[in-house]
Amino acid sequence: MKKTVATTLCLMALGAIALADVYVKVTTHTDAYYTGGVPHPATDRTTEIWMCQNRLATITPARHLIVDEPAKTLTIVFPGEKTYLVAPLPLEMNKLVDEAVYPMLQAYQTLGTVAAGSKTDRIGPWECRSYTAEVSGPTPLEITFWCTAGVPFDWRRMDRLQLPMRRLANYSEEYIRALEMVQGIPVLTEVTVFLQGMSFNSTSRVVEIEEKPAPPTVYTVPEDFTRKDRLSIEDLRRR
Secondary structure, eight states, rough: HHHHHHHHHHHHHHHHHOOOOEEEEEEEOOOOEEETTEOOOOEEEEEEEEEEEEEEEEEEEEEEEEEEETTTTEEEEEEETTEEEEESSSSOOOGGGTTTHHOOOTTOBEEEEEEEEEEEEEEETTTEEEEEEEEESSEEEEEEEEEEEEESSSSHHHHHHTTHHHHHBBBBHHHHHTTTTTEEEEEEEEEEETTTEEEEEEEEEEEEEEEEEETTTTTTTHHHHHHHOOOOOHHHOOO
């Protein structure tokens, strides 16, 4: 009898783990800067990432992205406008924007190269290795990623599910392939932005990783939201 009870409790515990989602919380601080004589104040933003077995959701105040691998869709939700768009995967940007916009996206793709750095460091509880990226395109960037594979979930699966989001961000296929070099997830990302003869910094940091059940709204669109067929330039700029 005791053995049966113990076995049942063990199976229940394993079931709870299997049903748990991965939750990652990232904070981003961007320094104040000037452009065109206009001051832009410093900003702070929180990004929440949820992942279950075959779905991934990335949530910011401006938009909510849902990758559904079985359905082969990327859903883009704009809570401020109460609108959303559902795009089939693999993502084809020419089918998401107006015909006049697509050539501009092609002309201003984000290009970049990635190299493994020689540095290692302990960032919070994680042993990390550095990677660097030199990015060109609309805005030149210098990026240092501090990455770890020592997380309690399959970071390769998370990386795979984030692929449609990189295409949505207008990354070139070459830059996307270059990012495949990175092993692990970035727990600290340091970015230097070069803009109109000046530079400023932006830093993103993982502040929480937890396994817990996701709220029911994470992978769904509210019923009162309106579906749209195309993305505008303003939609693409919302991050």
